Amino acid sequence: MHNTKDNTSRWGELVEQLHSRLDVLVDLFMARVQEIPEYAGNRVGLAELRDTARETFRRLVDGLRDKELQQSGRNGDRDSLMRFSSELGTKRARAGISPDALISAVRLDFGILWDDLLLIADPEDAMLLTSRVDRVWRVVDEFATHTHSSYSAERVRMAQEASNIRREFIARLFSKSELSADTISQAAAALVTDPDARFSIVAASGEAASQLRAIAAQGPQSSQRLFVHEFGGSAYVFWALGRTAGGAQPGGSGYLPAGIAGIPCGYVEGFSGLRALPSAARTAERLALLLHPSDRGPLTAADAWARLAKQQLQDAGLDLWADLDSSLSPCRGGERERLEETVRHFLSTGNITTTAQSLFCHRNTILNRLNRFQDLTGIDLTVPSQAARLVVAWA
Incomplete structure (x- = not known):
């Protein structure tokens, strides 16, 4: 049985052997990570994946050193490992790797390190390994946790960026009565929608606008995504129905997302393409201004044509x-x-x-x-x- 001093010395020897076997560790990782579909699908290039694996194992092995050796300045330290895990989480988020696939890949590190320690250790090192297993797990787990935290933060930033881009293009659609082909194409790409689809739109102000925003914030309850625009105290919500010709139109032109049916608002249904959005928005806004206190749901032009005509005549002095x-x-x-x-x-x-x-x-x-x-x-x-x-x- 080794004494404490011998244990420290022997553990240092084993860690140094791990350092000399980085290529072996990387090869084992590359073989196992390919069993994860998202990694096998080449979302991350093999060269980049191998380089990252080598740097990961190098830093993890550095983290296994006894504190005395870490503090002496030899090789890396915990801060280096944490910085690297932050960069890794960010890169994997940008590559579109799912959180489950990421954690599955990172958790491979413990098994590979431990199996290799068992391989290079002598039979008399059994007690030493038993006393160090918790350290190996803590180092890998901290690395995995920090990587996932960084990944999650980056996913939030990506969602915010995507949301900002969508808002920017939606604002462009509402700001011009004559939309160029480029504007429509770019906006459709940002919204991930068909520019030639049929759309519906509702508009409201005051409490009804707050209700519309709340419904839109809940996310899609079906295949229809809800897009929101706010201007001058009014809220506009629009959604795609399907192609104007030859394509499916989910729910028909009269489809209303869950919740909106009970909100008093102006409603233009089934207009053709994003090019017609500015005009439809103005109509929906005008219809919203014609709502009566007794109205309990969306008001269409078909329902309100007489109110519209009366307002027009009154504006003309009749x-x-x-x-x-x-x-x-x-x-x-x-x-x-x-x-x-x-x-x-x-x-x-x-x-x-x-x-x-x-x-x-x-x-x-x-x-x-x-x-x-x-x-x-x-x-x-x-x-x-x-x-x-x-x-x-x-x-």
């Missing part, structure tokens, strides 16, 4: 509601309410009989009310252009 209100002013004793109720039902169905059934009235009563309404307002509900005026006025 107020259909004021004219209608004046025409109905002669009504007394609840007549106006009965007339408006009857006309609204008729406009929603276009059928006298259905309207009479809904209001529990005789058909002739409905006809008399419609005639009375026409006498007061001059609006003939059987003429589509005149009925449209009324729909807009009541929007």
